[in-house]
Amino acid sequence: MTILVVAEHTNAALAPATLNTVAAAQKIGGDVHVLIAGAGCGAAAEAAGKIAGVAKVLVADNAAFAHQLPENVAPLVAELGAGYSHILAAATSNGKNILPRVAAQLDVDQISEIISVESADTFKRPIYAGNAIATVQSSAAVKVITVRSTGFDPVAAEGGSAAVEAVSAGGDAGKSAFVGEELAKSDRPELTAAKIVVSGGRGMQNGDNFKHLYALADKLGAAVGASRAAVDAGFVPNDMQVGQTGKIVAPQLYIAVGISGAIQHLAGMKDSKVIVAINKDEEAPIFQVADYGLVADLFEAIPELEKLV
Amino acid sequence: MKVLVAVKRVVDYNVKVRVKADSSGVDLANVKMSMNPFCEIAVEEAVRLKEKGVASEIVVVSIGPTAAQEQLRTALALGADRAILVESAEELNSLAVAKLLKAVADKEQPQLVILGKQAIDSDNNQTGQMLGALTGFAQGTFASQVEVAGDKVNVTREIDGGLQTVALNLPAIVTTDLRLNEPRYASLPNIMKAKKKPLEVVTPDALGVATTSTVKTLKVEAPATRQAGIKVKSVAELVEKLKNEAKVI
Numbered sequence: 001m002t003i004l005v006v007a008e009h010t011n012a013a014l015a016p017a018t019l020n021t022v023a024a025a026q027k028i029g030g031d032v033h034v035l036i037a038g039a040g041c042g043a044a045a046e047a048a049g050k051i052a053g054v055a056k057v058l059v060a061d062n063a064a065f066a067h068q069l070p071e072n073v074a075p076l077v078a079e080l081g082a083g084y085s086h087i088l089a090a091a092t093s094n095g096k097n098i099l100p101r102v103a104a105q106l107d108v109d110q111i112s113e114i115i116s117v118e119s120a121d122t123f124k125r126p127i128y129a130g131n132a133i134a135t136v137q138s139s140a141a142v143k144v145i146t147v148r149s150t151g152f153d154p155v156a157a158e159g160g161s162a163a164v165e166a167v168s169a170g171g172d173a174g175k176s177a178f179v180g181e182e183l184a185k186s187d188r189p190e191l192t193a194a195k196i197v198v199s200g201g202r203g204m205q206n207g208d209n210f211k212h213l214y215a216l217a218d219k220l221g222a223a224v225g226a227s228r229a230a231v232d233a234g235f236v237p238n239d240m241q242v243g244q245t246g247k248i249v250a251p252q253l254y255i256a257v258g259i260s261g262a263i264q265h266l267a268g269m270k271d272s273k274v275i276v277a278i279n280k281d282e283e284a285p286i287f288q289v290a291d292y293g294l295v296a297d298l299f300e301a302i303p304e305l306e307k308l309v
Numbered sequence: 310m311k312v313l314v315a316v317k318r319v320v321d322y323n324v325k326v327r328v329k330a331d332s333s334g335v336d337l338a339n340v341k342m343s344m345n346p347f348c349e350i351a352v353e354e355a356v357r358l359k360e361k362g363v364a365s366e367i368v369v370v371s372i373g374p375t376a377a378q379e380q381l382r383t384a385l386a387l388g389a390d391r392a393i394l395v396e397s398a399e400e401l402n403s404l405a406v407a408k409l410l411k412a413v414a415d416k417e418q419p420q421l422v423i424l425g426k427q428a429i430d431s432d433n434n435q436t437g438q439m440l441g442a443l444t445g446f447a448q449g450t451f452a453s454q455v456e457v458a459g460d461k462v463n464v465t466r467e468i469d470g471g472l473q474t475v476a477l478n479l480p481a482i483v484t485t486d487l488r489l490n491e492p493r494y495a496s497l498p499n500i501m502k503a504k505k506k507p508l509e510v511v512t513p514d515a516l517g518v519a520t521t522s523t524v525k526t527l528k529v530e531a532p533a534t535r536q537a538g539i540k541v542k543s544v545a546e547l548v549e550k551l552k553n554e555a556k557v558i
Binding site for chain 1: 320322323325326328335402403404407426427429430431432433434435436437438439440441442443445446447448450451453463466467468469470471472473474475476477478486487488522523524525526527528529530531532535536537538539540541543544545547548550551555557558
């Protein structure tokens with residue numbers, strides 16, 4: 001059994017989610033190969049070779065793969081992956097974009113966002129916004145799977161010495177083109193990897209008030225998240241959204257400020273180790289999952305909390 | 310141009326679902342069902358394209374039980390021109406759904422296919438991408454903005470770090486994110502008119518599509534429940550607990 005992990009990377013560096021995905025691959029068992037498809041992605045390939053437990057790194061360096069366009073990358077993954085027992089990718093926006101296209105090309109079903117490996121063909125995954133956990137079994141010749149990073153502890157980024165091999169398959173399908181991107185800039189830790197997350201909801205009232213959360217987050221070394229209400233109201237950009245349709249986080253500490261706790265938000269954070277809720281409505285559903293609840297006006301509580309930590 | 314929109318009948322997003330005692334699935338008997346929220350956004354986007362004069366006809370398709378006709382009528386009331394139900398009593402996996410949609414697309418020859426990015430029941434986020442592979446069309450997933458310009462469509466996508474814009478050759482597939490638009494409500498006169506709009510019912514067999522799957526669900530369980538926590542009285546007490554009891558800061 002040999003498993004192909006499609007790496008998440010920025011050409012210059014490997015994304016942390018790749019380490020969680022390799023961990024899932026090791027639970028399945030067998031040799032683990034990592035594919036780096038990109039343009040000028042030598043640094044990412046080198047980093048992949050150092051991951052503990054990786055047997056081989058395949059590098060497809062081609063201008064067509066620069067921005068991970070699925071029309072170009074999916075045929076490459078399908079061609080290279082056909083001989084593998086499993087193809088895995090992190091359930092990031094790239095992984096979700098590319099892997100179903102790969103699966104359909106190989107004429108197999110795909111399994112999304114697994115949270116545990118029961119055996120080489122059996123996996124657990126959440127459905128209905130995390131309100132039920134399904135155990136699914138695949139009889140496909142090639143099992144195509146995306147991995148929820150928070151379900152697996154990352155493997156060590158150093159210690160391996162895999163052979164790096166260039167592959168020349170694939171190219172531009174000529175169906176799509178990258179036009180541009182607008183990335184949010186932040187010095188805070190990445191939301192999905194942060195040990196502490198401070199999130200604000202509709203109770204923040206406006207975007208300016210998020211500065212109170214930023215101040216608290218900076219003192220804690222935390223990332224800042226948001227509920228859909230806060231994103232839709234324009235307080236913060238959408239890439240900060242935590243929930244069923246946003247990012248899934250499972251930090252050591254999650255502090256929910258002015259968030260009621262709708263099912264869709266809980267889907268993104270209820271696996272956090274410790275949940276703190278600060279809300280002035282003591283009936284808010286968030287208190288049903290919070291380890292520590294504080295019924296208070298957040299505009300008084302947050303500055304005080306910032307002073308005390 | 311012709312736009313094809315796929316919609317799914319799912320449990321209403323406000324319903325707190327319960328897992329069946331025999332672990333065979335989620336109890337959907339007597340539970341409120343609605344159109345999947347992402348599909349509503351897909352219908353709205355198609356209707357807006359028609360209002361802008363970009364789309365000439367909107368065909369809405371659903372794959373599901375007889376009762377999914379309700380969701381198709383809703384889409385017709387929102388502005389779709391005609392509907393197709395591919396009737397299937399059993400729950401189908403995304404690949405089977407994508408194959409059925411491919412068969413419908415082959416017949417209808419749309420320039421643009423719009424789907425939701427995921428259904429809130431299975432949470433798969435697969436069908437649009439799979440349809441992309443089967444048809445060979447380009448895909449603009451997780452769209453927060455769609456602009457048709459000549460023989461291309463520019464799609465702004467929600468990605469992990471922010472936003473990305475891609476230009477796709479038509480015909481293309483777009484899957485909607487929540488921020489693409491704010492769906493309208495159907496007015497009573499439009500609901501009445503929708504009853505007269507054409508709704509065709511076909512079977513997977515008639516489309517020549519096999520719906521067998523390589524993945525089966527062995528069991529469905531409730532997730533581990535969290536222990537009920539405590540309420541603290543002050544910020545000072547909260548900090549003390551986090552430092553000494555939970556030891557997380």
